[in-house]
Amino acid sequence: MHYVYLLRSTSEPKQTYIGITTDLKKRLAKHNNGSGYHTSKYRPWEFVMYCGFRSSERATAFEAYLKTGSGRAFARRHFW
Numbered sequence: 001m002h003y004v005y006l007l008r009s010t011s012e013p014k015q016t017y018i019g020i021t022t023d024l025k026k027r028l029a030k031h032n033n034g035s036g037y038h039t040s041k042y043r044p045w046e047f048v049m050y051c052g053f054r055s056s057e058r059a060t061a062f063e064a065y066l067k068t069g070s071g072r073a074f075a076r077r078h079f080w
Helices: 024-033 056-066 069-078
Strands: 002-009 016-021 045-053
Touching: 002 024, 002 056, 016 024, 016 056, 024 045, 045 056, 056 069
Parallel strands: none
Antiparallel strands: 002 016, 002 045
């Protein structure tokens, strides 16, 4: 299963992150341990939502969409 996830910083609630993974628990732990350049500055993180896909292509396409202007507007209306 491939997951597209949205994170929000608990220390800086205006900071958000959109990503993709196959293991949600490990990926959140990496973000909270400071492994990523962007996410290390705003730890700790929490899931806002995640969505599972059987196909990596569909997950990648949805993640790419969420990172566009219209995708960010969609996420703001429905998820954040």
